[in-house]
Structures are given as C-alpha cells and as structure tokens.
Amino acid sequence: MTDTTDIHAVYGAPPRDVIEAPEGATRFSPYVPGSADFAAVPPASLASATLLAPPATAERRHVLALALRALKPDGRLVAVAPKDKGGSRLRKELEAFGCVVNEEGRRHHRICTVRRPDAPVGLDEAIAQGAPRLDPGLGLWTQPGVFSWDRIDPGSALLIAHLPPLAGKGADLGAGIGLLAHAVLASARVEHLTLVDLDGRAVEAAKRNVADPRADIRWADVRATGLTPASLDFVVMNPPFHDAGTEDRQLGQTFIRQAASLLRKGGTLWLVANRHLPYEALLTELYRTVTPRADQGGFKVIEAVK
Numbered sequence: 526m527t528d529t530t531d532i533h534a535v536y537g538a539p540p541r542d543v544i545e546a547p548e549g550a551t552r553f554s555p556y557v558p559g560s561a562d563f564a565a566v567p568p569a570s571l572a573s574a575t576l577l578a579p580p581a582t583a584e585r586r587h588v589l590a591l592a593l594r595a596l597k598p599d600g601r602l603v604a605v606a607p608k609d610k611g612g613s614r615l616r617k618e619l620e621a622f623g624c625v626v627n628e629e630g631r632r633h634h635r636i637c638t639v640r641r642p643d644a645p646v647g648l649d650e651a652i653a654q655g656a657p658r659l660d661p662g663l664g665l666w667t668q669p670g671v672f673s674w675d676r677i678d679p680g681s682a683l684l685i686a687h688l689p690p691l692a693g694k695g696a697d698l699g700a701g702i703g704l705l706a707h708a709v710l711a712s713a714r715v716e717h718l719t720l721v722d723l724d725g726r727a728v729e730a731a732k733r734n735v736a737d738p739r740a741d742i743r744w745a746d747v748r749a750t751g752l753t754p755a756s757l758d759f760v761v762m763n764p765p766f767h768d769a770g771t772e773d774r775q776l777g778q779t780f781i782r783q784a785a786s787l788l789r790k791g792g793t794l795w796l797v798a799n800r801h802l803p804y805e806a807l808l809t810e811l812y813r814t815v816t817p818r819a820d821q822g823g824f825k826v827i828e829a830v831k
C-alpha cells in the first residue's frame with residue numbers, strides 16, 4: 526500500500542441491514558481465508574473503516590484500536606455490534622480512546638461513528654492486550670479471540686486422554702492453535718497430518734506451535750472441497766457447533782460428513798463433542814462402526830470406523 530488516501534476498510538461481516546460498508550472497501554477478516562491482515566495496515570493510511578466489533582472485550586478493544594491506528598487523521602470509523610454482544614460497551618470503549626462518539630441503534634445493534642482524534646490514547650496498550658503471544662501456562666502461541674485461547678478446552682483434553690497412538694496419514698479438522706495436532710504428532714507412526722481451520726489467527730498460532738515437517742497447516746473452510754489428500758487413515762476433531770456466535774448443529778454434522786469423505790474404507794474418525802449434540806444418527810449412517818469411548822464432564826468421545 527503506497528497511496529492509501531482513498532482506501533476504505535471493512536472488518537468482519539457487519540450485517541448489511543444494519544450498516545453498508547463503502548463500495549469497493551478492502552475486506553479484512555480472520556474468518557475469510559486469504560483476506561488481508563488488519564494488524565499489518567500502515568498507521569494513518571485508511572480513509573474509513575467499517576467494522577463488526579467482536580463480542581469478547583480484549584479482542585474488541587484490539588480491533589477498535591487497530592482501526593483507529595490505521596485511519597488517517599479525521600478518518601471515519603463506524604463500529605457496529607449487537608447490543609448484547611459488546612454493542613452496549615462500544616461507546617465507552619471508544620470514548621476511552623479519546624473519540625467523540627455519535628451513537629445510534631438499529632435492529633438490536635449499536636452503531637458508533639467517530640472521527641479519528643488527533644491524539645488517540647491507549648491504542649498501543651489495547652493492541653498489545655489482544656495481540657498474539659506465547660502463553661506460559663499453555664506453552665503455546667495463542668491470541669485472544671481464537672477458540673479456548675487461554676485454557677485447554679476440557680473436551681479436547683478428554684479426547685487427547687483417549688486417543689491411541691495413530692498411524693499413517695490424517696487430518697485435524699478445525700485444528701485451532703494445534704492442541705490436538707500436538708498429541709497426534711507425538712506418535713512416530715504418523716506420516717502426515719493436515720491441519721485445517723477457518724480462523725486465520727489460530728492458523729498463524731498453529732504454524733508456530735506445530736513446527737513438524739509432517740504437518741501441513743491450512744487456512745481454509747472445512748466445508749470446501751479438496752482440502753486434504755483423500756483416502757486418509759484417520760481424522761481427529763473437536764468440531765465447532767457455533768457459526769457467527771449462534772449454535773449451528775449442522776456445522777458439526779458437515780465436519781462429520783467431510784471426515785467420512787476424506788477417510789479410506791477402514792479409516793478412523795476420533796471425535797469429541799458436547800454430550801447434548803445429536804451426532805450419533807449421522808455417524809451410524811456414514812460409518813461402519815460407531816463406538817463411544819468416553820463420557821465425562823459433559824463431553825463424549827466417539828471412535829467411528831468407516
């Protein structure tokens with residue numbers, strides 16, 4: 526980016542019936558594989574930024590601060606969020622950065638419009654608080670906003686506790702920062718492992734966490750085709766069941782279908798899920814045997830052989 530005077534940015538996916546981003550705006554989103562990195566936009570370079578602010582506080586303040594840093598003086602920021610997912614806190618957070626806020630409401634969202642102040646305050650601190658870091662407790666690279674970013678998910682821990690040493694070629698679908706992959710690659714008989722995740726920040730962390738020549742780490746949507754080599758010996762996953770913050774059981778079911786299409790006959794799926802999720806009927810339809818291997822703390826571990 527050299528002359529960015531007229532560049533407009535849109536971050537995330539602000540609902541179109543709430544706010545329209547300027548036509549031709551450059552899209553930034555950790556959930557759109559291949560999209561540009563918002564943290565890499567040069568300071569004071571954008572004419573405007575329109576964003577759907579994330580629900581979690583550290584992530585939201587990080588993104589707001591990145592936007593304010595990226596705007597040229599007097600550039601316009603429009604930040605939107607559902608009232609109950611951070612929207613009611615937007616105004617105060619922007620005022621704390623030194624902004625004068627014009628706030629409106631539309632369709633259960635708050636819309637805050639500001640001009641970049643001459644001397645915003647606290648941007649560096651908010652950016653640092655939401656930035657990638659090596660978490661000493663986890664011993665892994667992580668970032669606020671990625672799945673279970675500061676603790677080991679109990680479902681994933683249960684799966685790891687029941688996972689036998691695997692062998693051959695496999696995939697970790699929805700690999701996050703690489704926790705399961707770490708456990709899988711502990712087996713010397715694993716020849717190749719493809720990690721796939723939709724969250725570009727998790728993928729960046731996984732690249733640092735899983736420095737293993739057998740690993741191929743991809744920023745991609747599991748719903749896409751041609752993700753991994755076919756005829757896999759195994760798939761591991763803790764599938765997501767939320768899409769854009771709302772429970773979506775079909776997403777987990779799509780992961781199960783994709784795993785079945787990637788596995789060879791006799792290949793094995795190891796899956797952990799919240800106990801209440803209705804995956805058994807689909808598993809029985811697609812796999813030759815379906816065996817519960819653990820049921821603990823609200824989670825179930827299932828082994829399914831195709």
Ligand SMILES: C[S@@+](CC[C@H](N)C(=O)[O-])C[C@H]1O[C@@H](n2cnc3c(N)ncnc32)[C@H](O)[C@@H]1O
Nearest residue numbers: 672681699700701704722723724746747763765
């Ligand atoms: C429950 S987390 C599991 C993460 C990791 N495997 C672990 O055990 O810690 C599910 C992961 O799926 C990812 N995800 C959600 N939707 C996805 C999609 N459509 N394609 C690929 N990954 C997706 C999320 O970003 C998240 O990292």
